[in-house]
Amino acid sequence: MGLALDREALIAYLDEVFPQVRGEFGIDALAPMEITMRLKVREAHLRPGGTVSGPSMFALADVTVYALVLSMVGREALAVTTNCSIDFMRKPEAGRDLVATGRLLKLGRVLAVGDVLLHSDGSDKPVARASLTYSIPPAASQSSGAG
Amino acid sequence: MGLALDREALIAYLDEVFPQVRGEFGIDALAPMEITMRLKVREAHLRPGGTVSGPSMFALADVTVYALVLSMVGREALAVTTNCSIDFMRKPEAGRDLVATGRLLKLGRVLAVGDVLLHSDGSDKPVARASLTYSIPPAASQSSGAG
Amino acid sequence: MGLALDREALIAYLDEVFPQVRGEFGIDALAPMEITMRLKVREAHLRPGGTVSGPSMFALADVTVYALVLSMVGREALAVTTNCSIDFMRKPEAGRDLVATGRLLKLGRVLAVGDVLLHSDGSDKPVARASLTYSIPPAASQSSGAG
Amino acid sequence: MGLALDREALIAYLDEVFPQVRGEFGIDALAPMEITMRLKVREAHLRPGGTVSGPSMFALADVTVYALVLSMVGREALAVTTNCSIDFMRKPEAGRDLVATGRLLKLGRVLAVGDVLLHSDGSDKPVARASLTYSIPPAASQSSGAG
Numbered sequence: 001m002g003l004a005l006d007r008e009a010l011i012a013y014l015d016e017v018f019p020q021v022r023g024e025f026g027i028d029a030l031a032p033m034e035i036t037m038r039l040k041v042r043e044a045h046l047r048p049g050g051t052v053s054g055p056s057m058f059a060l061a062d063v064t065v066y067a068l069v070l071s072m073v074g075r076e077a078l079a080v081t082t083n084c085s086i087d088f089m090r091k092p093e094a095g096r097d098l099v100a101t102g103r104l105l106k107l108g109r110v111l112a113v114g115d116v117l118l119h120s121d122g123s124d125k126p127v128a129r130a131s132l133t134y135s136i137p138p139a140a141s142q143s144s145g146a147g
Numbered sequence: 148m149g150l151a152l153d154r155e156a157l158i159a160y161l162d163e164v165f166p167q168v169r170g171e172f173g174i175d176a177l178a179p180m181e182i183t184m185r186l187k188v189r190e191a192h193l194r195p196g197g198t199v200s201g202p203s204m205f206a207l208a209d210v211t212v213y214a215l216v217l218s219m220v221g222r223e224a225l226a227v228t229t230n231c232s233i234d235f236m237r238k239p240e241a242g243r244d245l246v247a248t249g250r251l252l253k254l255g256r257v258l259a260v261g262d263v264l265l266h267s268d269g270s271d272k273p274v275a276r277a278s279l280t281y282s283i284p285p286a287a288s289q290s291s292g293a294g
Numbered sequence: 295m296g297l298a299l300d301r302e303a304l305i306a307y308l309d310e311v312f313p314q315v316r317g318e319f320g321i322d323a324l325a326p327m328e329i330t331m332r333l334k335v336r337e338a339h340l341r342p343g344g345t346v347s348g349p350s351m352f353a354l355a356d357v358t359v360y361a362l363v364l365s366m367v368g369r370e371a372l373a374v375t376t377n378c379s380i381d382f383m384r385k386p387e388a389g390r391d392l393v394a395t396g397r398l399l400k401l402g403r404v405l406a407v408g409d410v411l412l413h414s415d416g417s418d419k420p421v422a423r424a425s426l427t428y429s430i431p432p433a434a435s436q437s438s439g440a441g
Numbered sequence: 442m443g444l445a446l447d448r449e450a451l452i453a454y455l456d457e458v459f460p461q462v463r464g465e466f467g468i469d470a471l472a473p474m475e476i477t478m479r480l481k482v483r484e485a486h487l488r489p490g491g492t493v494s495g496p497s498m499f500a501l502a503d504v505t506v507y508a509l510v511l512s513m514v515g516r517e518a519l520a521v522t523t524n525c526s527i528d529f530m531r532k533p534e535a536g537r538d539l540v541a542t543g544r545l546l547k548l549g550r551v552l553a554v555g556d557v558l559l560h561s562d563g564s565d566k567p568v569a570r571a572s573l574t575y576s577i578p579p580a581a582s583q584s585s586g587a588g
Binding site for chain 1: 526528530531546547549554556558567570572574
C-alpha cells in the first residue's frame with residue numbers, strides 16, 4: 001500500500017488542521033507505514049531541570065501516529081485518537097529535540113493501530129514508548145472521540 | 148491514612164514545582180485517596196471546533212493523580228510518571244472547563260496507581276478515562292523516568 | 295438504557311458461546327451499565343504460592359466487560375476485544391474467589407469502553423484494575439480483532 | 442550487557458517456577474534484550490472458530506517479556522508484572538502456533554519495560570502487540586503485585 005500524502009502534502013495538511021502547533025513538529029522521514037517526526041523543543045515544552053514534559057511527549061507520540069495514519073488514508077478522512085498507552089522510561093536530555101519513530105501495525109476499515117519510540121536527538125536510548133489507536137469514522141460523519 | 152498536604156499546601160507546592168502551568172489547574176476538592184481537579188480551559192488548550200486537545204486532557208489526568216500522590220506522601224517525596232493508559236471516549240464540550248475526579252487505588256513503597264475520569268463541567272458523561280502509575284523513588288535519588 | 299439480556303439470559307448465552315469456560319465464571323449481579331462477576335478459583339488458575347495467575351485475572355476482566363456489553367446490546371451483536379490495559383497492584387489472597395466489578399463508560403455505535411476492579415472475595419483492596427475496549431462490528435460482518 | 446541465563450538455563454528455570462504451563466511455551470531464540478517465544482497451541486487455548494483466545498495471547502505476551510527479563514537479571518531475582526497494555530489487531534489463524542518476538546526497552550534497578558509482537562506461525566501480520574512493565578523487587582523481599 002502506497003502513500004496517499006507525501007511528506008510535503010502531509011506537512012501542509014497538518015499546518016492547516018492544527019494551526020495551534022504550526023512549527024512545533026517536523027517530519028524527518030516518511031515511507032509507507034513508517035515515519036520519523038521531531039518535536040522542536042522550546043521553553044514551553046520543559047519542566048524544571050530542562051527535561052521535556054510528559055504532555056509534550058504525549059503530544060509528539062500522538063501527532064506521529066496521527067500523521068502516519070493520514071499519510072496512508074489521505075486528507076478526506078478523519079482519524080480520532082481513541083486510546084493511548086505510554087511508558088515513560090528515561091529522562092529526556094536537556095537541550096535536545098525529541099525524535100519519534102512510528103510504525104503502523106494495523107490499518108483497518110474502522111481502526112488503525114501504531115506504535116512509536118521517542119529518543120532524545122543523538123541518543124539511541126528510548127525515553128518513552130507509546131501505542132495508539134485511532135478510529136477512522138466515515139468521512140461525512142461526526143466523530144465521537146477526541147483528537 | 149491521612150493527608151500529608153492539605154489543599155492549600157498542595158496548591159502552593161504545585162505552583163512551586165510547575166511554575167510553567169501556574170493558574171491552569173485548580174483543585175476543587177481533596178480528601179484522602181480522592182481528588183477533584185479542573186483544567187481552566189483557555190485558547191491554548193483547544194483544537195479546531197473548540198474542543199479540548201488530547202495533550203491537554205493527558206496533562207489534566209497526569210497532574211490530577213500526581214497531585215493526589217503528593218497529597219498523601221508529602222513534599223519531600225518524588226513521584227515520576229512511568230505509565231499512562233488513556234481512553235478518549237467523547238468530544239469535550241466547547242467553552243467548558245474540564246473536570247477530573249481521581250482516586251488512588253494503590254499507594255505502595257515504590258509504586259502508586261490511580262485512575263481518573265474527565266468530564267466537561269456541568270456534564271456527567273465522561274469524555275476520557277485514564278489510569279496512571281507513578282514511581283516513588285527514595286527522596287535523595289535521581290529519578291529515571293519522566294514527569 | 296435498559297438491559298437487552300437479563301442475568302439468566304446472559305449466563306445462557308455465555309455458556310453457549312464459550313463452552314470452554316463453562317462454570318468458571320459466575321454473575322453475582324447485573325444492572326444497566328454495571329455488573330459483578332466472579333472467577334471460581336480452581337487449581338488451574340493458580341501460580342506457586344496459591345495466588346491467581348495473571349492470565350486468569352486478565353480472563354476475568356475481559357469476560358466481565360464483554361458480558362456487560364452483551365447485556366446491553368443483545369445476543370445478535372458481536373463484540374471483539376481490541377485493547378486492554380491492566381494494572382496488577384496486589385497479590386490475590388490464596389484460596390479465595392476473585393470478584394470483578396465492572397462498569398460501562400461508553401457504549402457507542404462501533405466502540406464500547408468499560409473498566410473493572412478485581413478483589414479477592416471478602417477483601418476491599420483491589421488486586422488489579424483494567425480498562426477494555428470492544429469493537430462492535432455490524433452483526434453480519436467478519437470481525438478483524440480477537441476476543 | 443550479556444545474558445545471565447542462556448536458553449537452556451532459562452527453559453529449566455521456567456519449568457521449575459511455572460510447572461502448570463510446562464510444555465506450553467517454547468523458546469525459539471534468545472539474545473541479549475531480544476527473545477522469540479512460541480505458544481504451542483492446543484485445544485485449551487482455542488475459542489469457537491479455532492482462533493486462539495485473548496487470555497492465551499495475554500499469557501504468551503506476559504511469559505515472553507518475563508522470560509526476557511529473567512534471562513538478563515538471573516534466577517536469583519524476582520520479576521512481577523505490574524502493567525500490561527495489549528492491542529488485539531487481527532484474528533490468529535486456526536491451527537497455527539502463535540509466535541512472539543519481544544525486546545527489552547528498559548532494564549532499570551526497580552522497573553523493566555518490554556514490548557512484544559504476536560504473529561501466527563508462518564504469517565508476518567501481527568495479531569496483537571503488547572507492552573509490559575515488571576517490578577524487580579530486591580531478591581529477599583515479598584512482592585506486592587501479581588505475576
